[in-house]
Structures are given as C-alpha cells and as structure tokens.
Amino acid sequence: MEIDPIDTEISNVHAPTQPRRRAVRPVDDAHPFDLDAYISSYTGRTAVDRLINITASCPSIAPQALKLAFTHLQRLRDPSLVQIAISAYESVASLPEGQGLPPVGDVVLIDTHWIEETTKKNVAERTKLEVELKTYSNNMIKESIRMGHRDLGDFWRATGDYSTALKHYTKSREFCSTSQHVLDMCLSVLELVIEQRNYAHIPSYIYKAEGALDTAAALATGAAGSNPGAPVQPVSKKPSAEREQVQSKLDFALALSYLGQGNYGKAASSFLRLGPAEQLGDWVGKLVAPGDIAIYGTLCALASLSRSAIKAQLIDNPVFSVYIEQEPYVRDLIQAYMASDFRTTLDLLSRYSTRHYIDIHLGVHVNDITQQIRNTAIVLYFKPFETIRLERMSAAFGWSVEEVEREVVALIQSGQIQGRVDSQNKILKAKKTDHRAELFAHAMKTASDIASTNRKLLLRMRLQQADLVVKGPKSNTRREQAPGPEAMAMAEMS
Amino acid sequence: MSQPSLPSPPQQPALQSDSNVQQPAPGQAPASTHEGNVSLDNVISIITTATSPSQLSSQLKSFAPKDVREVVLASLLPDGQDPLTVLDMQANTLGIIYILSARMHTTGAPNPPLEYVQEFCKSFAPEQARLAPDRVTLVAKGIPLLAEAAGNLKLAIQPLFDLLARYSPSLSHLTTIHPVFLKTCVSAHQFAAALPVLAHPITTIDLSISDLHYNDNLVYHYAGGMVYAALKRWSEAEELFEICVCSPGPSAAALQMEALKKMILVQLIREGKPTPPPKYIHPALPRLLKGTPYSLFVNAYPQQRAQLCSIVENEQQLFATEKTLGLITQALERAPRWSIRKLTATYLTLHLSDIGQAVGIESEDEVQSLILDMIESSEISAQLSADGTVSFSDPPVNFEKADVDRVLAHAQEQGALLAKLEKEMARSKEYLSKVRCFDSPVLRLRIYFLSIILSEPPTELKRFLVCVFSDRWSASML
Numbered sequence: 001m002e003i004d005p006i007d008t009e010i011s012n013v014h015a016p017t018q019p020r021r022r023a024v025r026p027v028d029d030a031h032p033f034d035l036d037a038y039i040s041s042y043t044g045r046t047a048v049d050r051l052i053n054i055t056a057s058c059p060s061i062a063p064q065a066l067k068l069a070f071t072h073l074q075r076l077r078d079p080s081l082v083q084i085a086i087s088a089y090e091s092v093a094s095l096p097e098g099q100g101l102p103p104v105g106d107v108v109l110i111d112t113h114w115i116e117e118t119t120k121k122n123v124a125e126r127t128k129l130e131v132e133l134k135t136y137s138n139n140m141i142k143e144s145i146r147m148g149h150r151d152l153g154d155f156w157r158a159t160g161d162y163s164t165a166l167k168h169y170t171k172s173r174e175f176c177s178t179s180q181h182v183l184d185m186c187l188s189v190l191e192l193v194i195e196q197r198n199y200a201h202i203p204s205y206i207y208k209a210e211g212a213l214d215t216a217a218a219l220a221t222g223a224a225g226s227n228p229g230a231p232v233q234p235v236s237k238k239p240s241a242e243r244e245q246v247q248s249k250l251d252f253a254l255a256l257s258y259l260g261q262g263n264y265g266k267a268a269s270s271f272l273r274l275g276p277a278e279q280l281g282d283w284v285g286k287l288v289a290p291g292d293i294a295i296y297g298t299l300c301a302l303a304s305l306s307r308s309a310i311k312a313q314l315i316d317n318p319v320f321s322v323y324i325e326q327e328p329y330v331r332d333l334i335q336a337y338m339a340s341d342f343r344t345t346l347d348l349l350s351r352y353s354t355r356h357y358i359d360i361h362l363g364v365h366v367n368d369i370t371q372q373i374r375n376t377a378i379v380l381y382f383k384p385f386e387t388i389r390l391e392r393m394s395a396a397f398g399w400s401v402e403e404v405e406r407e408v409v410a411l412i413q414s415g416q417i418q419g420r421v422d423s424q425n426k427i428l429k430a431k432k433t434d435h436r437a438e439l440f441a442h443a444m445k446t447a448s449d450i451a452s453t454n455r456k457l458l459l460r461m462r463l464q465q466a467d468l469v470v471k472g473p474k475s476n477t478r479r480e481q482a483p484g485p486e487a488m489a490m491a492e493m494s
Numbered sequence: 495m496s497q498p499s500l501p502s503p504p505q506q507p508a509l510q511s512d513s514n515v516q517q518p519a520p521g522q523a524p525a526s527t528h529e530g531n532v533s534l535d536n537v538i539s540i541i542t543t544a545t546s547p548s549q550l551s552s553q554l555k556s557f558a559p560k561d562v563r564e565v566v567l568a569s570l571l572p573d574g575q576d577p578l579t580v581l582d583m584q585a586n587t588l589g590i591i592y593i594l595s596a597r598m599h600t601t602g603a604p605n606p607p608l609e610y611v612q613e614f615c616k617s618f619a620p621e622q623a624r625l626a627p628d629r630v631t632l633v634a635k636g637i638p639l640l641a642e643a644a645g646n647l648k649l650a651i652q653p654l655f656d657l658l659a660r661y662s663p664s665l666s667h668l669t670t671i672h673p674v675f676l677k678t679c680v681s682a683h684q685f686a687a688a689l690p691v692l693a694h695p696i697t698t699i700d701l702s703i704s705d706l707h708y709n710d711n712l713v714y715h716y717a718g719g720m721v722y723a724a725l726k727r728w729s730e731a732e733e734l735f736e737i738c739v740c741s742p743g744p745s746a747a748a749l750q751m752e753a754l755k756k757m758i759l760v761q762l763i764r765e766g767k768p769t770p771p772p773k774y775i776h777p778a779l780p781r782l783l784k785g786t787p788y789s790l791f792v793n794a795y796p797q798q799r800a801q802l803c804s805i806v807e808n809e810q811q812l813f814a815t816e817k818t819l820g821l822i823t824q825a826l827e828r829a830p831r832w833s834i835r836k837l838t839a840t841y842l843t844l845h846l847s848d849i850g851q852a853v854g855i856e857s858e859d860e861v862q863s864l865i866l867d868m869i870e871s872s873e874i875s876a877q878l879s880a881d882g883t884v885s886f887s888d889p890p891v892n893f894e895k896a897d898v899d900r901v902l903a904h905a906q907e908q909g910a911l912l913a914k915l916e917k918e919m920a921r922s923k924e925y926l927s928k929v930r931c932f933d934s935p936v937l938r939l940r941i942y943f944l945s946i947i948l949s950e951p952p953t954e955l956k957r958f959l960v961c962v963f964s965d966r967w968s969a970s971m972l
Contacts, residue, residue, distance in 0.1 A: 412840045422842040424883050429842060437891035444893070447901045451908055452733060453772075455695055458915070460742055460774070462699040468708040470743025470750070470776075 027060045031354040035061055038355075039068055041289035045158075045195060046360075047072045048081055054358050056088040059097045063089075063107045070108045077122060078160040079115045086110075122159055129155055146175035153188060162196045179219065182212035183246065190253045194287055197360065199260025206250050206257075213250075217243055248279035252288070256361060259296055264369060265304035271297030272313045272320055288361075291326035295355075296362060298330045302337055302345075303372035307380070310338070342377040343398045349373065378407055379416050382428065390426040401426060534569050538577055541589030551625040554592050567596035568603035578606060583614055587622040590614060595629040598636025608640050608649060615656035623661055627704045630661060631670040638678045647682040654678055658691065662703070665694035668711060669704040672696075676717035680724075688721045692730070712738050712749045719756060723821065728764035732757060739775060746776040752816070754779050755788050759821040766832030768792050787812060791822070796829035799854035830855060831868060838874050838886040846882040858882065 027033045035054065039047055051069035055062045066089045073081055086104055093101040104110075133148035149172035156165035169189045176182045186209035193201045255270030274280075274297075277290045284290060301314050314320060314334065324330050329352055336344035349356075349370055356366045374397075381396060382388065394404045408428055411417040418431045463469065537557070544550035557563060571577055581590050594611065597603045615637075623630055634657060641650035658671040672691070679688040696714070699706065715738040722731035735757035739750050754771075761768045771780060783789050787809040794801040806813070806822055813819040833853045837844060850861040865884060868874050875889045919925055945952040 409840055413836070420840060420842045420886075423848060424843040424845065427842075434888075434891065437893075440893045440898075441891060444897065444901055447905055451904060454908055454912070455697065456733070456737055456740070456772075459696055459699075459737060460740070462697070463708070463711060464742050466699040466701050466706070468699060468706055468711055470708050470712070470741055470745055470747045 025057050025354045025357045027058050027354055031351060033058075033061070033354045033358075035064055035068070039072075041285060041291065043285045044072075045076060045078075046287055048076065048085070049195070050358070050360055052081075052085050052088045053360050053363070055085065056092055057358055058354065059092050059095065059101060062092050062101060066104075066107050074111070074114060077118050077158050079118050079122075080160050082110065082115060122155075125155060126152075142175045142177060146172045146177075146181060149175065150185070150188070153192075157188075157192055157195075162192060165192055179212040179215040183209055183216060186212060187246070187249060190249070191283070191287065194253060194256060197260065199257045202253050202257035202260070206254050209246070209250055213243065213246055244275065245279045245281050248275040249281065249283055251275070252280060252283065252293070255296070256288075259300065259361060259365065262365060262368065264300040264365075264372065268297060268300035268304050269313065271300060272317060274319070274323075276319055276322060289326070290323050292359065292361070294320070294323040294327045294330050295359070297323070298334060299356070299362070299369050299373075302333070303369045303376070307338070310334070337373075337377075340380065342381060343396060345377065346374065346397065374407065375411060375416060378411060382408075382417055382419065382430075385428075385430065387427055387429045390421075390428060393428070534566055534571055534577055537566060538571070538580060538589075541581065541586050547588055547622045547625055550588055554588070554626075564596045564600050565603075567593050568600035570604065576604075578610060583617050584619050587619040588625060590618070591623055591626055591629045591633055595632035595636065598639065599632055605640060605643060608644050608653075611637060611640060612649075612653045612656075615653040615660070618657075618660065620660050624703050627670070627702075630657075631705060633657070634671040634674045638674065638681075641678075647678060648684060650678050651675075651682060651684050651687050655687070655691070663700075664698070665691060666697045667703065668696045668699050668706060668714065670706060670710055671704075673710045673713035673717065676714055676721065680717050680720050685721045685724045688718070689725075692718050692721060692734075708741070708743065709747070709749070712741055712747055712753075715741075716749055716753050719753065719760075723756065723760055728760050732760045732764060735760060736772070739779065740772050742774070743776065746778045746782075750776070751779060751782060754783060755786075755816065755818055756821060758783070758788060758792055759818060759825050762792065762795055762825040763821070763828055766796055766828075766835065788818075791825075795825070796832035799829055799833075802826055802829060830864060831873065834865065834868065835874060838876065841886060843883055843885045846884060849884065 025031070039051060042050060048069050051065045051072065054065040055069065058065070066085060069085045070082075073085070089101075089104055089107070093103075129148065129152050133145065133152060136144040136148045149168045153165045153168035153172065156162075156168060166189065169185055169192065173182065173185050176185060186205045189205050190202065190209070193199075193205070251270060251274055255267050255274065258264075258267035258270055271293060274293060277284055277293070280288070297320060298314065301310050305313065315338070324334075329348060333345060333348045336342075336348060353366065353370075357363050362369075377397070378393075381393065390401050390404050390408070393408075394401045397404065399407075405421060405423070405426070408417065408419075409421060412419060412421065417428075419428050420431060421428055537554075540553055540557075541550065544553070558566065571580070577593055578590060581593075583590065594606055594614070597606050611633075634654060637653050637657070638647060638650040641647050654671065654675040658669065658675050659665070661671060662669045675691065676688055679685060696711075699711075715734045719731045719734035719738065722728070722734060735753045738753040739757055741747075741750065758768050787805055791802065791805050794805065796802075803826070806826055810819065813822050830853045834849060837849060837852060846858045846861050846865075849865070850856065850858055853861065855861050855864070862878070862882075865874075865876065865878060869876055869878070872889075874886065876884050876886045878884050941956055942952055945955045948955065
C-alpha cells in the first residue's frame with residue numbers, strides 16, 4: 001500500500017515525456033532489428049527499461065517486447081514496472097500506427113498473485129531494514145549504520161524509488177570510515193544515476209570516486225611497502241587490477257555523461273579510450289552491452305572527430321575493435337565513411353536508425369548526431385571542388401536537389417563551407433577571396449578602430465586622473481535629468 | 495559696446511521687492527563683522543576699482559555671508575539703475591558674471607535682458623571668467639532658463655555656443671557649459687547647431703577651469719549621441735554613447751544604462767548586429783540589460799521578423815516611455831536589409847520570391863524596390879534581371895593611395911601624441927616617486943637579470959614593474 005503512490009508518481013513522470021520524445025520507429029526489412037538478440041545481452045532492470053522503451057516506440061514488435069518485459073519483470077522485485085510496461089503498451093496501441101494491436105490481456109497475463117506477493121515481501125523487508133537501521137543508529141556503530149543505509153539504498157533502488165535510494169546512499173557517506181567504502185558508495189550512486197539517466201549528476205560522483213580511488217591506492221601501496229616480508233607481487237598485482245576495473249567503470253560513466261549532455265567530441269574520445277569489456281565487470285549486461293559502446297563511440301566519433309583522429313583513435317585502436325566485433329555493421333559504417341562513400345554511410349545510418357533510436361541512452365541524440373555526420377560529410381565532399389553542380393552532390397548523397405541546397409545553405413551560413421550557391425542554375429561555387437583587398441580593408445579598418453579606441457581610452461584616463469568617476473548611489477538623484485531632452489529628440493526621430 | 499536699453503516695466507516691481515530684501519542686508523553686515531558697508535554700490539565700486547582680477551575674485555567670493563551676497567548681487571542700484579549698464583563687458587567681466595549668475599538664480603530678482611546676455615557672451619574676457627568657474631556654470635545654466643522665460647528655447651543656443659567657444663581654452667576641453675549647451679540643442683531640436691562643438695572630441699579634462707561633476711561628462715556624451723542619432727550619423731552616435739556607457743567608476747549610473755540601450759539599437763541600425771562592448775564596461779550594465787525586452791529584440795534581430803514585430807507591439811508602452819521607440823522602429827525597418835545582406839554571402843543568384851521568403855516579406859514588388867534601394871545606396875552590389883533573378887556579386891574594393899596616406903598620417907599623429915603623453919607621464923611627480931623605489935642597486939641588478947631572461951629592454955621592463963608594484967614594499971618582493 002505504501003508502493004502505490006510511488007508507482008503512480010513514476011508513471012506520471014514517464015507519461016508526459018513519451019509523446020514528445022520520439023515518433024514511432026518502424027521495424028521491417030529496410031530497418032532490421034532482432035529483438036531477441038538485442039535483449040539477450042542485458043540483464044536485470046536495464047533489460048526491462050529497454051523493453052518498455054521498445055514497447056513504447058515500435059508498434060510492430062510491441063507485443064513481443066511486452067511479453068519479454070514481463071518474463072524479465074518476474075525476476076525483479078518492483079511491481080510498479082508492471083503498470084509502466086502496460087501503460088507504454090497502451091499508449092502505443094492508441095497511436096494510429098498501433099491500430100490492430102491485440103489488447104494487453106491477450107499479450108500477457110498480469111500475475112496479480114506475484115504482485116501481491118512481491119509487494120508484501122517488499123514491505124516486510126523495508127520494515128526490517130528500517131528497524132535495523134534504527135537500532136544501529138541508537139547504538140551508534142558507524143560501520144553498521146553505513147551498511148544499514150547502503151542496504152536501504154539497494155532496497156529502494158530495486159523497488160524503483162530512485163530519489164529515496166539516492167538519499168540513503170549519500171547519507172551512508174557520512175559513516176564511511178575507509179576510502180574503499182566511499183568508492184563503493186560512489187559506484188552504487190553511479191549505477192543508480194545511470195539507470196535513472198540523470199547525466200548531469202554523473203561527473204560529480206566520478207570526481208569523488210577518483211579521489212577515493214587515489215587514497216585507497218596510496219594506502220594499499222603504503223601497506224605493501226611497510227611490510228617488506230609479505231609477498232609483494234600478488235598484493236600489488238591484485239589492487240591494480242581492481243583499480244583498473246574501477247577506473248574503467250568511471251571512464252565509462254564519464255563518457256556516458258558527456259553523451260547525455262550532448263558533448264559528442266568529448267564523449268567520442270572518452271569512449272575510444274575505454275579499456276576492454278572485461279574490466280567493466282558486472283556493468284556489462286547490468287547497465288550496458290559491449291555493442292552499445294561500439295555504437296556510441298563510433299557515432300560520436302563520426303559526428304565530431306576529424307578524419308585523422310578517427311583513423312588514429314578508432315581504426316588503429318585494438319581495444320575498441322573488440323567492441324566493434326559485437327556490431328558488424330558499425331565496421332561497414334566506418335569503412336564507408338573513411339572511403340568517402342557517404343551515400344552508403346547515410347544509408348547504413350538510416351537502415352539501423354531503429355536500433356539507435358530505441359537505445360535508452362542514445363535515442364534523444366540520434367537526430368543531432370546524424371545531422372552532424374551529414375554536415376561533415378558534405379563539407380568533406382565539397383572540399384576538393386571549386387564549382388560543383390548540386391545534382392551531382394544529390395546523386396552522391398542520395399538526396400533531392402532541394403534537400404542538398406537546403407543543407408548546403410545552412411552550412412554556408414554557419415560558416416562551415418566557404419562558398420556561395422547559384423540558386424537559379426543550382427551550382428555551388430567556392431568563394432574566391434581577394435587577399436590583397438581583404439588585407440587593405442582590414443588594415444584600414446584596424447587603423448580607424450585603433451584611433452578611436454585610443455581616443456576613448458585617453459578620455460577615460462583623463463577622467464580617472466581628474467577623479468570624475470561614477471560614484472555611489474548619489475548619482476540616482478540626478479537621473480531625472482536624462483529623460484527630459486531625450487523625450488523630445490526621440491519624438492522627432494520616430 | 496551697445497548698452498541695450500533696459501525695459502522699464504519689469505524694473506518697477508523688481509525694485510519694490512528689492513528694497514524689501516535689501517533692508518535686512520545692511521543690518522546684518524555689521525553683525526558678520528565684515529569691513530565696509532554691504533550694498534551693491536560698494537560692490538560696484540570694488541569691481542570698477544579693482545587692480546587685479548584674482549584679488550577681485552577672492553573679494554567677491556567672500557564679502558558677505560552667502561545668502562546675503564546673492565541678494566545684494568541680484569539687486570539694482572538705489573536709483574533704480576541696472577548695475578550692468580555701469581560696467582564694461584571687457585574690463586569688468588568677472589563682476590558681470592557674478593551679477594548675472596546671481597540675477598539668474600535668485601528668485602524675485604529682475605532677469606537680465608537676453609539681448610545683454612547675448613552681447614556679453616560674444617565679447618567677455620575669458621581670462622577673467624576662468625577665475626570664477628562656478629559662476630560661469632551658473633550663467634550657463636541660467637541662459638536656457640532665460641530663453642524659456644522669453645518663450646523660445648532656441649534663443650539660448652547662440653549665446654551658449656559663444657560662451658562655450660570663448661570660455662574653454664580649446665574645444666577639446668570639457669567644461670560645464672558643454673552638457674548645458676548640448677541639452678539645450680537637443681531640447682530645442684537644433685541638432686545641427688551642436689555639430690561644431692561635437693566635431694572636436696573631448697580629450698582634455700581640466701578641473702581648474704571648470705568645476706566638473708562626473709555627470710557632466712555622462713550628460714555631454716549622452717546628449718551628443720542623441721544629436722548624432724537624430725541626424726542619422728550612426729557611427730558617431732555609437733561612439734559617443736559608448737563613451738558614456740563606458741565611463742569609469744566603481745558603480746554604474748542610470749544614465750549609462752539608458753545610453754547602453756540606445757547604443758545597442760544604434761549598432762543594430764548601423765551593423766545589423768550588436769558589437770560586444772569593451773571589456774572595461776561596468777559589469778552590472780550588460781547584466782541588467784539581459785532581463786529587458788531590448789535583449790530579446792537584439793537576439794531576434796534581424797531574422798525573426800515576426801518575433802521582432804510582436805516584441806515591439808507588446809512592449810510598445812515601455813519603448814515609448816523610455817523614448818527608444820524611434821530607434822526601435824528604425825531598427826525594425828532595416829531588419830530585412832540585414833537579412834538580404836546575409837543572403838549575398840550565401841548565394842550567387844536568387845529569385846525575388848525566394849528572397850521574399852527568406853526575409854519574410856510577402857510581396858515581390860516590395861522586395862524588388864527594397865533591393866533596388868539597397869543597390870542604389872551601394873549597400874549591396876547586385877544585378878536585377880527582367881525575370882526577377884537577382885545576381886549578387888562581390889562589392890568592388892578599391893583603395894586610393896591617398897586613402898592609405900591619410901590613414902598613415904593619422905596614425906603618425908596619434909603616435910606622436912602618445913609619445914608626448916608618455917613623456918609627460920614620465921615627468922610627473924607620482925611616477926617619479928614610484929621610480930625612485932626601484933633605484934636601489936640590488937633591485938637594479940635584479941631588473942637587469944629579469945630583462946635578460948625575458949629578453950625585454952631594461953627600461954621597458956622597469957616601466958612595467960613600476961606600474962605593477964606601486965610602492966617600495968611590493969617592490970621589495972622582487
């Protein structure tokens with residue numbers, strides 16, 4: 001019964017974002033998408049989140065996704081997800097594209113028994129944990145209080161109340177006695193905020209975690225050094241592996257936060273620097289699949305990095321190519337881009353757009369990223385030409401002439417292409433600049449600018465020397481003088 | 495010297511009121527233990543017999559308590575004669591200035607005749623006048639009042655101009671007359687009359703010849719900006735507004751805010767976009783501007799015509815009360831031109847209808863006439879063919895040798911001026927006292943080493959260090 005208000009609250013949060021967030025994504029031969037293969041790489045809550053997302057955006061596979069979501073749901077302990085999944089399905093069924101979908105009852109059987117059972121269990125566990133925490137607090141055992149808060153945080157997270165979970169996690173920080181504890185806390189919070197997709201929060205916990213990691217490492221080496229008799233080799237080896245693992249997790253979280261905030265350039269370099277997938281430990285599957293990392297990294301790189309940077313950081317990167325193995329089409333995409341075969345690049349992008357749109361982290365950015373890739377493609381294509389017919393460009397990109405013109409004009413206006421469009425004959429011409437004339441104009445302008453700046457600064461200096469500076473609130477008494485003359489002058493001007 | 499006959503009617507009532515106020519004056523004089531009898535007669539005799547103007551100035555400044563002095567100076571002679579008729583404009587300038595200023599600002603005193611003031615402004619002796627800058631200010635402020643009383647503010651412009659031109663040692667000196675003159679010009683709508691003064695930018699501030707207040711500087715440049723804006727000389731207007739906006743000080747004046755609003759509008763009219771203000775602007779000003787409709791207007795300029803129009807419509811009241819509606823309307827009218835200018839950078843050829851679409855004007859004829867107008871005023875270089883296609887071309891650039899020479903000469907002039915100023919500074923007492931701190935042998939050696947490390951000539955470095963470390967204590971940190 002305690003669960004109910006929370007449950008409605010969450011579905012309220014989801015409801016308004018859905019209609020605005022995305023249009024319906026098709027799944028057909030032109031946009032292949034293998035739901036089973038996709039979801040098999042995830043476990044736990046993120047699988048359900050992703051399935052709900054798919055249910056909401058792809059009507060053609062919505063029943064399948066809903067069914068899968070329910071099978072995954074049974075393994076969790078958050079009954080509120082049932083309602084969210086059903087409402088996602090209902091919302092897609094109410095869309096024009098979703099006509100003809102079978103009603104919810106035909107697709108899944110709502111296991112009320114399971115819901116009641118789980119709710120009961122949750123309430124019982126919650127009471128138990130809270131009582132425990134209270135006892136610990138009364139006894140003032142620091143370590144136990146920390147664990148009590150941590151357990152409650154875990155509990156709330158599992159039942160889907162992120163804000164309470166975050167509250168408990170952060171509270172537990174006050175009772176941390178070693179940096180290892182701080183680190184654990186930070187990682188839990190990071191998992192939580194990533195699940196919650198609260199990207200702006202991520203960096204601050206990363207910095208905290210890095211600080212804790214450093215002190216932990218320093219302590220570990222210090223301990224190893226102080227005891228010369230101990231077997232140094234295994235001791236120093238183990239923490240460093242652990243450390244690398246934590247560092248990889250932090251790197252991934254950082255990259256994800258850059259992506260979430262739309263900073264594709266930084267996101268690309270962060271993703272491309274990630275260590276191998278094994279280092280991410282339990283986060284693989286729980287939060288992310290290696291194939292996702294390949295897609296995030298590649299798309300961000302194509303959208304923001306220069307050709308040479310892509311070659312250096314992406315193609316010649318053995319660690320990242322392991323990720324790419326997970327999604328073979330990504331390799332085709334990179335190859336087409338590097339071979340300047342932009343038509344294939346853009347075709348591939350649109351072919352797999354469904355795969356990109358339904359991703360919970362990437363979805364909102366796909367449009368921006370695609371647009372940026374298109375822009376760089378056009379700029380790269382036009383670079384060697386002095387004049388080019390827009391028809392030729394349209395053939396190369398597979399767009400209509402009008403579309404090409406629109407894109408090119410936008411690029412000229414934003415200054416990415418130095419050229420001008422002959423709109424009547426549909427020709428794009430590179431701009432020819434007369435450097436000599438430019439230089440002269442620049443020199444003349446600078447001369448007059450400097451002269452006037454000089455004059456103004458001299459006056460300023462004189463005013464300061466004479467102490468004729470604007471002072472305190474006394475000036476307000478004389479402000480009434482100003483509007484007088486101005487009134488008449490402006491009447492004249494208008 | 496013409497002595498305009500004094501109109502008798504205003505004299506009579508003035509006399510009565512005078513005799514009333516004059517009564518307490520002699521009675522009070524002994525009480526203030528001042529030597530001599532305080533009456534206008536005596537004052538006149540002091541004025542006419544004084545040997546040196548500076549002595550006279552100090553005498554006039556202190557012959558009686560302030561309120562008594564003003565009343566006495568504003569009174570008439572016992573026989574009803576105007577004291578001004580007795581005095582000679584050239585020889586007794588100082589005395590006349592005292593009497594005039596007192597008459598202009600004492601209530602109940604007879605106004606001096608405007609013709610007399612005009613004549614006086616043409617022929618007074620500036621050397622004497624500069625001994626009493628505060629009284630000159632009073633006279634300057636009184637002239638517009640006189641003209642207003644006479645029912646025609648325009649009459650004040652000529653005497654003010656004469657006063658200003660004769661009083662200030664050069665037109666680039668700022669005096670208290672400057673703001674009064676410009677304000678009068680703006681209020682009387684005589685914008686062109688202000689141009690001879692505005693043509694000389696202010697470069698010198700001399701507090702000894704004029705008791706300036708910072709507001710004088712602000713008002714002068716603000717009103718100057720208004721004059722130029724009214725005459726549509728945008729670049730000059732922008733510069734004067736900028737001087738007003740960027741005047742130094744630890745706090746910002748309301749007038750500077752007004753000037754900032756106008757400056758930005760002028761920039762929109764002139765350039766189509768706002769230029770970032772100089773770094774030394776008071777930081778509160780741009781911050782305050784952010785919340786106003788002006789910044790909305792600037793952000794939408796010039797592309798979103800519909801939005802601009804709606805801003806103007808919604809905020810009309812505000813713009814009208816702040817007296818910027820004129821500039822706003824002009825900026826709005828020019829918005830399509832800036833959009834077209836932008837198009838010339840993107841396109842080589844474009845159809846009229848496309849231009850209309852891009853700019854937000856429905857009718858093709860309107861676009862055509864706009865483009866023709868822009869071509870005529872050489873804002874763009876383009877060709878209009880019969881089928882409605884506009885082909886843009888790069889504007890031809892040609893520089894004459896004479897232009898370059900002119901710019902060079904100007905730069906050299908500036909350079910010479912700066913060199914002169916630098917020498918002046920190097921001679922100044924403050925600077926020398928700072929330099930002395932750096933003359934200990936140890937410091938000299940350190941500066942020498944520093945100069946080798948930084949590969950800067952030691953003299954330059956020293957000058958820089960003097961500016962950075964202003965006293966001996968901080969110099970010792972070297």
